Amino acid sequence: MTMVIGIGNDFGSDDAAGLIAVQHLRGVVGNHVRILEQSGDGTQLIESWKNREKVVLIDAALSDKAPGTIHRFEVDTFPLPGKFLCYSTHQLGVSEAIELARALKQLPRSLIVFAIEGKYFGPGKGLSPEVAQSIPVLVDQVKREVEK
Amino acid sequence: MSKAKNSRTLKVDVLARVEGEGALYVKIQENKVADVQLKIFEPPRFFEAFLRGRAYTEVPDITARICGICPIAYMMSACHAMENAIGIKVEGQLRELRRLIYCGEWIESHGLHVFMLHAPDFLGYEDAIQMAKDHQDIVNLGLQLKKVGNEIVSFLGGREIHPINVRVGGFYKVPRKSDFKLLVEKIKWAQDASLEALEWLKKLPFPDFEQDYEFVSLRHSEEYPFNEGRLVSSKGLDIAISEFGNHIVEEHVSYTHALHSVIKGRGSYFTGPLARYNLNFDRLPPEVKEAARSAGLGATCRNPFKSIIVRTVEILYALTEAIRIIENYEQPSQPAIKAPPCKAVGYGCTEAPRGSLYHRYRIDCAGNVLDANIVPPTAQNQKQIEKDLWEFIPSHMNLSDEKLTRQCEQAIRNYDPCISCATHFLQLKIERV
Numbered sequence: 001m002t003m004v005i006g007i008g009n010d011f012g013s014d015d016a017a018g019l020i021a022v023q024h025l026r027g028v029v030g031n032h033v034r035i036l037e038q039s040g041d042g043t044q045l046i047e048s049w050k051n052r053e054k055v056v057l058i059d060a061a062l063s064d065k066a067p068g069t070i071h072r073f074e075v076d077t078f079p080l081p082g083k084f085l086c087y088s089t090h091q092l093g094v095s096e097a098i099e100l101a102r103a104l105k106q107l108p109r110s111l112i113v114f115a116i117e118g119k120y121f122g123p124g125k126g127l128s129p130e131v132a133q134s135i136p137v138l139v140d141q142v143k144r145e146v147e148k
Numbered sequence: 149m150s151k152a153k154n155s156r157t158l159k160v161d162v163l164a165r166v167e168g169e170g171a172l173y174v175k176i177q178e179n180k181v182a183d184v185q186l187k188i189f190e191p192p193r194f195f196e197a198f199l200r201g202r203a204y205t206e207v208p209d210i211t212a213r214i215c216g217i218c219p220i221a222y223m224m225s226a227c228h229a230m231e232n233a234i235g236i237k238v239e240g241q242l243r244e245l246r247r248l249i250y251c252g253e254w255i256e257s258h259g260l261h262v263f264m265l266h267a268p269d270f271l272g273y274e275d276a277i278q279m280a281k282d283h284q285d286i287v288n289l290g291l292q293l294k295k296v297g298n299e300i301v302s303f304l305g306g307r308e309i310h311p312i313n314v315r316v317g318g319f320y321k322v323p324r325k326s327d328f329k330l331l332v333e334k335i336k337w338a339q340d341a342s343l344e345a346l347e348w349l350k351k352l353p354f355p356d357f358e359q360d361y362e363f364v365s366l367r368h369s370e371e372y373p374f375n376e377g378r379l380v381s382s383k384g385l386d387i388a389i390s391e392f393g394n395h396i397v398e399e400h401v402s403y404t405h406a407l408h409s410v411i412k413g414r415g416s417y418f419t420g421p422l423a424r425y426n427l428n429f430d431r432l433p434p435e436v437k438e439a440a441r442s443a444g445l446g447a448t449c450r451n452p453f454k455s456i457i458v459r460t461v462e463i464l465y466a467l468t469e470a471i472r473i474i475e476n477y478e479q480p481s482q483p484a485i486k487a488p489p490c491k492a493v494g495y496g497c498t499e500a501p502r503g504s505l506y507h508r509y510r511i512d513c514a515g516n517v518l519d520a521n522i523v524p525p526t527a528q529n530q531k532q533i534e535k536d537l538w539e540f541i542p543s544h545m546n547l548s549d550e551k552l553t554r555q556c557e558q559a560i561r562n563y564d565p566c567i568s569c570a571t572h573f574l575q576l577k578i579e580r581v
Contacts, residue, residue, distance in 0.1 A: 041309070043264075100276060104288055105284070
């Protein structure tokens with residue numbers, strides 16, 4: 001069964017983008033896709049994707065691209081670039097979880113990461129307009145990914 | 149990193165594998181340590197200030213947000229302080245369930261620190277990811293152990309991080325006896341796994357290092373301490389929790405956002421698993437004592453690097469205690485006892501994974517918080533961590549800057565510092581002049 005994991009913090013403004021994207025995804029993909037919302041704790045991620053064939057992660061990102069920009073990485077073959085998604089309030093973030101699972105041979109056969117560029121990550125509810133505008137595009141890309 | 153004549157400067161700008169943001173600065177002059185500063189630059193979080201005006205019933209859930217690793221500790225210290233204030237005592241099966249959820253937090257927190265954060269130091273790996281390439285089995289075992297802790301917390305707390313089922317007076321909902329079945333199997337597996345981990349850990353290379361520490365922890369008349377007891381030390385402190393402020397003072401230090409704690413007239417002290425073990429070895433069940441001995445520990449252990457073994461002994465203890473509680477469990481008729489407010493001051497101190505966590509609250513007759521004081525274990529250990537480095541560095545001066553820096557970080561991680569808690573607290577910089 002395919003799994004999509006949205007990662008973020010509901011109270012961290014644009015950090016909620018991954019959670020909001022999977023909430024939208026729920027209505028547009030079939031029951032063959034299992035959808036989870038998580039905080040990004042690496043050990044929990046590894047446990048969730050264990051023995052899965054195909055997993056998609058959606059998280060917010062902060063690099064030098066314009067807010068709302070959508071990134072796509074096939075991390076079953078290569079690590080996430082540089083310091084992407086390495087920041088976490090937990091000791092083991094998304095990037096570390098992927099590499100730890102690779103070392104432990106516990107990566108899904110296919111692991112795709114979608115990261116949406118955020119603008120503001122301070123305390124608060126709601127997405128920046130640029131990020132909110134990109135959510136339907138992101139949802140559509142993930143839908144096509146899981147239906148491949 | 150810089151070197152002038154007779155001088156060395158080692159810098160680590162952001163300390164890895166600790167919870168939160170901080171740094172260490174070490175200055176070495178004429179081959180002698182001239183300064184050690186543990187700097188906690190994670191911004192102050194003003195929890196004590198914004199608790200004012202909030203209801204006594206909200207405090208466990210608000211203070212749980214201080215830490216994603218040890219929310220249960222905050223909830224428990226807050227509950228006990230409030231219950232102390234309003235004059236009620238949670239006993240029987242509700243008290244047992246509190247011990248059980250605390251078992252889960254110790255297993256989860258210690259599991260993460262022992263296998264993911266601290267073990268790589270002993271074998272010279274950059275991190276757990278590098279260690280996992282050569283030691284796949286032990287890293288896997290560590291992850292599974294941690295998971296058992298998470299499952300206990302979410303079973304009783306409603307979710308793993310920032311649980312929602314703990315309240316002043318008890319819980320919102322309590323499990324049926326039959327609900328524990330699946331959990332028991334996993335806990336029994338974890339007991340065997342922790343014994344296996346002890347066999348692996350005892351073979352690690354440990355630096356020969358110890359100091360004349362004053363260990364401080366709770367001590368209970370019968371139990372290895374979680375929620376209750378007097379605060380005692382290896383140098384004669386023996387006080388009720390309400391006397392905490394008369395004996396332990398917090399000091400502002402200019403270079404850090406976290407307050408330093410000292411025992412009046414004596415100075416720094418050491419709280420956490422090593423302190424608990426040394427002051428409460430006699431309270432461990434025989435099978436856990438035996439496992440500790442098999443892992444090379446005596447009834448006392450003064451080498452902070454061996455805290456990695458002690459933490460694992462505490463994991464085994466928490467698993468053993470969890471089984472005991474589950475086997476004797478009878479569902480209480482009510483999930484909580486009545487907890488009406490009154491104008492009062494309350495004190496609570498429980499044993500967080502990193503050490504004693506003290507709370508004091510003054511509430512009005514409606515139960516609103518008038519003022520609050522929270523003293524987390526990492527803040528209490530800060531001064532002791534600096535003292536360890538003052539003593540550790542001189543005997544390791546022959547090491548390269550890189551190796552010395554790495555060993556200093558390892559020495560800091562002996563305390564499993566939680567910077568987020570301490571600021572409610574790492575970068576490392578060593579300067580040789």
